Amino acid sequence: SQQGEEDPQALSIQEGENATMNCSYKTSINNLQWYRQNSGRGLVHLILIRSNEREKHSGRLRVTLDTSKKSSSLLITASRAADTASYFCATNTGTASKLTFGTGTRLQVTL
């Protein structure tokens, strides 16, 4: 079963706009991670936020975590065509435990 559910399933924006993707999960977590997947490729790790953190930044990425609502959001600012990809959240419930992925958001950035 999926631990994380992303919303929306698909998002289409124009270059320069911001993109926000949300992830909800069901059980308590140790950390939450966001990954990116270009079509036909493997996944690339973007950012990890621990359960005791509320916000984290990395370049044009901003991740928030609300453990009371069991949700996280990924904001990509000033989007570029090269940001077109699928984005997945993944949750880890403890050290040496499996990483469970959500269903993903397909982001399309048009010129």
Place this chain on the structure above:
Amino acid sequence: GAGVSQSPSNKVTEKGKDVELRCDPISGHTALYWYRQSLGQGLEFLIYFQGNSAPDKSGLPSDRFSAERTGGSVSTLTIQRTQQEDSAVYLCASGTPNTGELFFGEGSRLTVL
């Protein structure tokens, strides 16, 4: 090697045949995962190794699926008597438990005719 290596990158087989998929993780990574991804779908967890042992194999869909890891390094995922519903991309990832971050291979695309 520099990254996680998977082979073969593509495999076409006939229904009923056995297939072996190989994963070569990043050197020093003790954790190794296998996931399955069907077209346009999310990642389905199959099995997790810590060293050579598999503390969580709850995601293996049936007894036709098995995996092993030897020497704390290379892992093979074996699918016996393949069925058409086994067609998917099989992704391997490795990491260290302390960091939590996983590094993925490019996947092995399996097509069962």
